[in-house]
Amino acid sequence: MNDITENKIDYGNKSARIGRKLFYGAALAALLIGTPAIAFAGDAADEQVKQMQLKLEEAMAAIHALSQTVGALQGDLAAQKAMAAKPAANTDMVDELDERVEELETVVDNIDASIGSRAVVSAFDAKKFDFGGFVDLATTAAFGEDGSTVSVNRQVFELLVKAKLGNRWDLFVAQAFVRNAPLTFTDPNSRTTPFFRNNNSPVVTDTVIAWAQYTKSDLVKVQVGRFITPHGITNIEHFPASLLDPEQPQFLRPFPGQTVFANFTNGVNVNGSKFVGRNKFSYNAYAGAWAGNSTNINLGGRVAYTFTNEGITIGANATYGDRSSLVDADFAVVGVDLLFEKGRWIWKNEIFITNEENGLDRIAFYTQPAYKLTDKWTGFYRFDYLDTGLAGGKTIENSLGLTFKPVSNAHLRGIYRWRHASEDAGIPSADAHIFQLSTTFNF
């Protein structure tokens, strides 16, 4: 760098000297050219003119030589400048390469931190493979008219696997491993039992979902296998990690049951969605059987329309089939669901009415407004009515809950539920007060 500066100074001095010489030469030439001719008589005068011409020619030659020297020096100077500029360009390039190498090192570091010396898992034939799951735990205390009981009553571990089989083919499986420790009451009519009849068996291994899907477009997707019956709001969302209340509304209990419609169906589900301006239209149409009712094919579907600006989704649901493989028990269900989701509010509403060939018709309704107090805290209330059509089957639940998400992978909840069974068919009314702490960890 110092050499370059000194060179520059040296060249500057040289340029100054050359310029000075040029100036003197030019002045002399101008003087000679500009000197008025003095007329001398005779040979002496001629001789003097010749000498002056010679001097003029010498001066012109000197100027010409000086010009060439200056030109050459200017060329050298430009070359030197170019040479001086080149290292700067090289420095920029090196800097950029350094930066890129640093970025690559960061990426490699991150990969190494994730994998280290462990084996990288790859699917046998899938193009992409995602793996996750959750653990859902609940502790419940129930205070009924016949007594009280407390239990760490539910431990669910569920694995989720998604494999991309090709550009248009996907596979999705949810496998649950459930261990229950049900609350036990002694009421002979089971009226004061606050237990949710959710998988009475102490140990359940259930393939909750297992479908393969062909995607023709966003509007046409075909699922084949076991899928969540696409009705309403809560049944479609389904998973405890997402739900404010892991105890789903009464009409969705028991978990793999068919109180109003079957929670799960084995069959074919054609579904899709399309945006209409800012709004969204979506549909599901399915045909399938239920576990335990394999000889009957049930048909059903849901259409929904979302008004994006208003945050409102309205869904219309219908299904028709036979509830039993043993007796004629045709049934039809119609229902409407309404979701308002805007700002801090999430308000879910569903109503379903059935028409039963074998037994009394059933009605289910719930409304669940929820308000996000902060990004982590949400409060909710749910009024839940169910009439199963059976003796003593009219129950109302009022639930009040507060949920907390300390991190995105954990959902903690505290819920109070007042359950009231109406007097019916000679069975007296009954109440239970239920407190539940639950948590869901997902990955």
Next chain:
Amino acid sequence: MLNLLSIRTFLSAAAISTLLGATPAIAETYAVVINAENTFSGDETAMKEQIKRLYLKEQSSWPGGVEAVPFGREADSAEQSAFVKSVLNMSGSEVVGHWLKLKQVRGETPPRGVGSARILARQIGKQPGAFGIVLASEAGAIANSKVLFEFSSD
């Protein structure tokens, strides 16, 4: 006369201080960049809406039918925070809730969050349906790409 001057001085000072106080902090400008072959266009609202649907995987293809390949940036980066706020128009927890729901119902995962702008630029340049977020000042240097729209962190 003195009072009048004092009032005028006071009002001027108040006006200047108000002006200075109201001057917003300089916001960084970001750009959503798409592959040069992508012909999608529209007004800014429509473009933002389209990017939101594709990023959140509510839609899988561009209106022309090309399969969308959305890219995010690292979760705690300034680019991603600005994108979530100004384009998705959502809070961080809403975005997390959205992906939680999709993960469990459809097995969907969020778009890959790319840390390096250069690696992101390479991906956008290579794939016709790709898009991502970069600093507006970086957008011009990305080969085989174009800016769909710019937005600020405000």
